Amino acid sequence: MKKAVFQLEALTCPSCIKKIESTLNKTSGVDTAKVLFNASKVKTEYDETQIDAEKLEETISKLGYPVLSAKVS
Structure with missing residues (x-):
């Protein structure tokens, strides 16, 4: 397993959280x-x-x- 942290532009609403998390968590290979x-x-x-x-x-x-940036470890 690898880890990555992505820095985004400022998030403006709580619905952004759900949209990003639900999409990525449904993506094949994402734990x-x-x-x-x-x-x-x-x-x-x-x-x-x-x-x-x-x-x-x-x-x-x-x-x-x-x-804006990504850090992979």
């Missing part, structure tokens, strides 16, 4: 996805044999939340 609203970050844990950080970043961006 967990948690949005930190006040920090505007998304923490993920995923199976790197099924999906990579670039695909996760692309998914978040397609939802309308530009990713």
